[in-house]
Amino acid sequence: MDKVIGIDLGTTNSCVAVMEGGTPVVIANRGGYKTTPSIVAVTETGKRLVGHIGKRQAITNAENTVVAAKRLIGRKWNSPQVATAIGMYQYRIVEGPHGDVRIHLRDKIYSVPEISAMILQEMKIVAEDHLGEEVSKAVVTCPAYFNDNQRQATRDAGVIAGLDVIRVINEPTAAALAYGFGRKIDRLVAVYDLGGGTFDISLLEIGSEGVFKVVSTAGDTFLGGEDFDARIIDWLVQSFMQEHRVDLRQDRMAMQRLKDAAEKAKCDLSAARQSEINLPFIISTGRNEALHLQKTLTRENLEQLTADLVQQTIDICAGTLDDAGIDVEEVEDVVLVGGMTRMAKVQERVAEFFRREPCKGVHPDEVVALGAAIQGFALVEEKSPVILLDITPHTLGIMVVGGLFESIITKDTTVPTAQTKTFTTVRDNQTAVKILVMQGESEKAEGNELLGEFILTGLRKAPKGEVEVDVTFEINADGIVGVSAKDLETGQKQSITVTATSGLTHDEVRKMAIDSKDYMVGRKADESAAADVQEIEGLAAEIERLAPQVEEIVQGSDYGSEALAKAREVLAVARDAARTGSPAAIKDVKESLRRTLRMFKAVLE
Amino acid sequence: MTIGDNRNSAGSGRTRRITPVMPFGPTGALATADPDVPTQPVQGPDATVAGTPPMSAVAERLDLGDYTGALDLATAILDIDPDHREAAAARRECERRLEEIYLGRLGPTDRVPVVVITPEDVLWRNLDGRTAFLLSRIDGAATIDEVLDMSGLPLHAAGRMLCGLVEQRLVELRVPPRREKRSSGRIDTGKKEEGGR
Numbered sequence: 082m083d084k085v086i087g088i089d090l091g092t093t094n095s096c097v098a099v100m101e102g103g104t105p106v107v108i109a110n111r112g113g114y115k116t117t118p119s120i121v122a123v124t125e126t127g128k129r130l131v132g133h134i135g136k137r138q139a140i141t142n143a144e145n146t147v148v149a150a151k152r153l154i155g156r157k158w159n160s161p162q163v164a165t166a167i168g169m170y171q172y173r174i175v176e177g178p179h180g181d182v183r184i185h186l187r188d189k190i191y192s193v194p195e196i197s198a199m200i201l202q203e204m205k206i207v208a209e210d211h212l213g214e215e216v217s218k219a220v221v222t223c224p225a226y227f228n229d230n231q232r233q234a235t236r237d238a239g240v241i242a243g244l245d246v247i248r249v250i251n252e253p254t255a256a257a258l259a260y261g262f263g264r265k266i267d268r269l270v271a272v273y274d275l276g277g278g279t280f281d282i283s284l285l286e287i288g289s290e291g292v293f294k295v296v297s298t299a300g301d302t303f304l305g306g307e308d309f310d311a312r313i314i315d316w317l318v319q320s321f322m323q324e325h326r327v328d329l330r331q332d333r334m335a336m337q338r339l340k341d342a343a344e345k346a347k348c349d350l351s352a353a354r355q356s357e358i359n360l361p362f363i364i365s366t367g368r369n370e371a372l373h374l375q376k377t378l379t380r381e382n383l384e385q386l387t388a389d390l391v392q393q394t395i396d397i398c399a400g401t402l403d404d405a406g407i408d409v410e411e412v413e414d415v416v417l418v419g420g421m422t423r424m425a426k427v428q429e430r431v432a433e434f435f436r437r438e439p440c441k442g443v444h445p446d447e448v449v450a451l452g453a454a455i456q457g458f459a460l461v462e463e464k465s466p467v468i469l470l471d472i473t474p475h476t477l478g479i480m481v482v483g484g485l486f487e488s489i490i491t492k493d494t495t496v497p498t499a500q501t502k503t504f505t506t507v508r509d510n511q512t513a514v515k516i517l518v519m520q521g522e523s524e525k526a527e528g529n530e531l532l533g534e535f536i537l538t539g540l541r542k543a544p545k546g547e548v549e550v551d552v553t554f555e556i557n558a559d560g561i562v563g564v565s566a567k568d569l570e571t572g573q574k575q576s577i578t579v580t581a582t583s584g585l586t587h588d589e590v591r592k593m594a595i596d597s598k599d600y601m602v603g604r605k606a607d608e609s610a611a612a613d614v615q616e617i618e619g620l621a622a623e624i625e626r627l628a629p630q631v632e633e634i635v636q637g638s639d640y641g642s643e644a645l646a647k648a649r650e651v652l653a654v655a656r657d658a659a660r661t662g663s664p665a666a667i668k669d670v671k672e673s674l675r676r677t678l679r680m681f682k683a684v685l686e
Numbered sequence: 687m688t689i690g691d692n693r694n695s696a697g698s699g700r701t702r703r704i705t706p707v708m709p710f711g712p713t714g715a716l717a718t719a720d721p722d723v724p725t726q727p728v729q730g731p732d733a734t735v736a737g738t739p740p741m742s743a744v745a746e747r748l749d750l751g752d753y754t755g756a757l758d759l760a761t762a763i764l765d766i767d768p769d770h771r772e773a774a775a776a777r778r779e780c781e782r783r784l785e786e787i788y789l790g791r792l793g794p795t796d797r798v799p800v801v802v803i804t805p806e807d808v809l810w811r812n813l814d815g816r817t818a819f820l821l822s823r824i825d826g827a828a829t830i831d832e833v834l835d836m837s838g839l840p841l842h843a844a845g846r847m848l849c850g851l852v853e854q855r856l857v858e859l860r861v862p863p864r865r866e867k868r869s870s871g872r873i874d875t876g877k878k879e880e881g882g883r
Contacts, residue, residue: 141838362818
């Protein structure tokens with residue numbers, strides 16, 4: 082059976098997990114970290130940096146470093162979120178050929194799914210390193226509010242990364258899956274997810290039969306840990322300005338160090354009461370003098386600096402419960418997700434609001450990936466113990482007379498579902514109706530997103546209001562939306578399947594997948610060559626270490642002199658081979674080195 | 687024995703390449719990189735803007751092997767005249783030579799720089815802001831190649847600073863954990879045994 086990995090493709094960090102022996106486990110990356118920054122950069126020399134390395138140069142190379150690509154994935158160029166992102170980030174966001182969003186890095190333009198694919202590819206490699214086998218199937222998570230286009234773009238990113246994304250599931254659902262894994266519980270749970278870049282609150286019903294249903298979800302896509310870091314940075318910059326009359330904001334290197342230090346201090350304060358921030362030689366002044374930054378940040382300081390941010394999350398929680406018509410007393414447990422929930426003040430305020438201590442049984446950074454792995458396993462395992470009941474994140478409906486929007490399937494309806502409404506003609510002798518399929522929450526059609534359209538013809542000529550047409554919306558378990566319109570009198574029917582578009586054509590996705598594969602082939606070849614060189618170095622060093630002892634033993638014999646001369650020759654060839662990096666030369670000399678080493682060892686035995 | 691000099695690290699996916707050599711004429715005049723572009727005559731002192739070093743001074747430094755000095759002079763010329771082809775070519779040549787020198791001194795770039803003094807001791811050293819920034823990128827896990835990438839500085843400048851940090855014994859270069867290739871041909875990162883298993 083193929084292994085299926087679960088990937089939490091986050092706005093700021095990503096995480097990968099897999100089921101092992103019936104238990105989900107998170108896989109650490111090569112640095113030993115269980116999460117990888119969702120950051121992609123291209124250096125001046127065209128080299129791609131993904132993850133931690135990309136993050137540590139994100140400010141000094143801001144124009145060529147993509148952060149929070151998830152905020153752009155599947156979005157239309159003219160959407161307000163894209164406009165916000167353009168004002169927020171220094172990398173160049175440009176319009177794509179299909180009204181989509183593209184990113185200009187150095188001399189190349191990338192689609193957003195391509196950027197996300199680079200992160201997915203990194204997570205795939207992490208999993209493959211751990212499992213010792215190639216991985217091709219994945220379950221990827223996305224926010225519950227993602228629309229069809231955003232979900233399709235996430236799937237496309239998987240295809241580009243060489244992954245078959247067998248299911249895209251909602252993040253709170255994944256978190257609840259991990260929370261409920263192996264437990265027979267029946268309760269209403271709130272998932273409070275404060276990540277690096279976004280905040281989400283979701284209410285889920287977990288059934289004892291393994292049924293998970295999202296009841297309601299809301300959030301803020303521009304509120305997260307980075308806002309907390311920004312407050313610390315502001316505080317440091319202002320303190321430094323007061324002390325030295327030097328503005329650190331003018332120096333990118335100083336700002337990069339501040340960002341790293343602010344994040345570290347924030348994390349330290351989850352456990353400690355205070356954190357020392359020491360940044361020696363943070364900036365050189367015009368007088369050729371270097372200045373140091375030394376500050377102590379206490380937990381109380383941090384709480385004061387960020388109190389309003391925490392309050393914003395609580396306000397959203399209150400609004401969500403109100404919208405869902407659920408009393409806070411009805412919530413039976415609170416699951417914390419996202420690194421920011423380690424902050425003591427966040428936990429305190431959440432406990433205060435929900436009037437109960439949040440659950441500490443799941444790891445906030447890992448829980449979503451773990452849930453995705455559980456779902457992946459359930460999808461390929463025949464006797465699946467888990468049934469996911471997701472909801473529609475947006476209201477679906479059609480445009481009606483007067484440019485108004487008539488909802489047919491309301492937001493937060495559990496899928497799969499089918500709903501029908503009856504409409505009548507609005508003009509005398511009207512023989513056709515145009516069905517404009519839309520999604521959104523605005524009462525006016527123009528405020529919502531057009532998903533597709535079709536025309537039902539052949540209606541009986543009659544006074545307005547006499548001919549009735551049933552419009553049915555159907556959403557299957559995979560989230561595919563089908564819309565049909567039926568003339569009740571004649572039985573004549575027309576329908577469409579709404580196809581989500583990521584902003585890329587099939588050909589584009591295919592080409593990007595090929596490019597991505599080529600990149601990986603090149604990368605593997607480079608890494609394989611580096612490993613070979615390292616092996617040659619090791620063998621050569623061992624031969625050189627043993628050479629004096631061998632020389633002492635074989636001294637005077639013709640055979641010995643000859644063997645030593647040959648060994649020296651092999652070492653010289655090895656140096657050349659390592660310098661040129663020629664695979665053929667490396668392969669040849671590696672075998673010679675091994676033979677020489679065996680011979681040396683035999684002499685010494 | 688140390689074999690190889692300018693290999694990149696496994697994680698980077700590209701071999702660090704040095705820009706092509708710019709040929710020099712016997713008199714120290716620079717040939718252009720593009721054969722279709724005629725070589726400019728060496729500009730004498732009269733041809734320069736007041737205060738700008740002459741191209742001949744750059745060529746002299748190059749002849750002496752003083753690439754840092756030549757780079758400074760070429761940069762000074764380009765500050766005044768950004769389109770000065772000979773100065774631009776000289777600057778590229780100097781940068782290439784300096785990259786070679788410093789990367790050669792550092793050795794294989796898949797080695798891992800490690801800071802070997804305490805943060806308190808760093809305060810007693812005499813560092814400038816850029817070198818301190820480079821030092822702050824060294825976390826004991828990133829390779830030379832990765833640290834140079836993270837610095838965002840020109841390769842010759844970052845290489846010089848890192849050499850300086852090694853010479854001042856603030857930093858040591860350590861051999862990374864052994865890479866082993868797997869039969870499946872997958873990427874092996876050499877750190878797979880650590881954590882999370």
